[in-house]
Amino acid sequence: MGEEEFELLITVVVAADDGEHSRGACQRWLDRIGGTVVGSRDCSDEEPGCWAVTIRRHSGVSAVPGDPAGLARAVRVFVRTFCPRAGVPRIACEPPVAWTVLDDPEVIGELVPGGERMLVEAWSGVTAQLPPTGQSADAAPRRTDRNGKPSSALRLRVDVAAERVTAAEWRARVLAARISRRATIIGSAEHQGLQRVELDLGLSTEPPDGAVLAGAAALGNTGWSELEYRDRTAVVRWAADPRPASGIAALELCAEPAAERGDDPESPAGHGGHPEAVADPEPAQRPAEG
Template sequence: MVEQDLRLLVSVVVSAEDERQAHAACRDLVDRIDGRVVEAGDCSDEEPGCWSVTISKELRSVEVHSDTRGDAAVLARVVRTFVRELAPNSPLPRVCCEPPTAWTVLDDPEVVGKLVAGAERMLVEAWSELAPYPERQPVAEQPEQPVPAAAEEPLTRLALRVEVAAQHPAGAQWQARAVASRIVDSAVITGVVQRADRVSVHLDLGQRPESPDQAVRTASAALGHPDWSPLDWAGGTAVLRWTDLLMPTTGITALELTAHRPDPEPEVVWPTEDEPGPWSEPRS
């Protein structure tokens, strides 16, 4: 049995004209839970007039029985306890767990509106502090990576698709980032597709030194789900898929990992003086 520090993140989507107004709307909640705002972002491209405010709260150490990536039961219990304290008379929504994090989404406007004026929904996450934690702060610009020498194998590009049973794209993106954090420290959302009650979130997980088939196997092992599909190939792309056979009405329903080596850029052959390019003046 070991002691583990946990952190709560509460992300609120609130109607606001600017960051100052968004902060002001969440001030009472920040004081109530003794937290601090770690990020505020304009999400009006998804929902006009909305801002997302993320509040962090550190928890005292708790005892767990598992490894350093976090105990699922402890993480889920922390989320349930916190939500019950916030809204004791409201039904408890389903808690999803993908160690090192567990989360739930409150999307009842009546419940959320009592906690934060003008709020539309709220995401509550518990993170294990011993696991890689995605600090929600601007990422410093990374120096350019050296181009591999011609004799070296090209790097593999790894991608993840997360299928989420959700009504709102923002909630699905939060859950997809939580899954991706088990593989990489930073993932980039490249696309969001919504249809009916499902949202597909596509993420770029960066480049890997392994071959495509080894890259998806390593990533699937990090995610830890059983019953992955056999390795499939689509052209030069390696594919692994996982589907929740219970088909839950909320939370993650399917995952797809893909990896490929980008085609080399074609060599540019510049015209010589005797072979003018298309921009050259016609010869007399």
């Protein structure tokens, strides 16, 4: 079995008034560690006046998929490199994930202004079943309708072989970040022995067919179905064969005319308020086993 490079998810709980301020507070930290912001959410119900910002980056650590020692090493290397004052962390591991919580506001506040605590996770197999990353849909050439407004509303359905829905949501969210930084989990449920996660990817300036093809290219070009239509909704699908015991089992990417869904063209995510917000697990708790 070959090796894989593990993915890191770093979630910082920061005192902030809104999502924009929380991401701004994390900008210097993001510049230092590299990576991409894949979500921010209001966590004031658990931490009054706080937001949780999640960053995805490569770990630089490779090992056999799901290897507990390799996962723990990925977390330890990150903490020692970027959070040396945190000392040697206590790391928990339940493959496909290892994690630690840094719960020292003084130390975290030196890294992120207003930072309260930090969750560092290393994940195995988040996108192992998919082809290599293609061109980002955000970087693809775009067209608008004749009024210059967004023309498509995108959704992604991810079926994950996982015991618990929280692990499936993590995998689905990281996958959706290849297409859009505005991905929002809108529902999840068990379906035929899999965890099914539905995500709203926001609006695209591409027409429906162009939007789904650009999205499929961002996820990887191999193994997708032919483009088809359900009424005016463009759809493409991907399925793992054979179905994996753990990981991404199937995808469905669809786009419908934005006008039919009634989205506000001035709101890039079609939700208003916080278009880049993504449903995150509580950073203070360990993620669920996948």
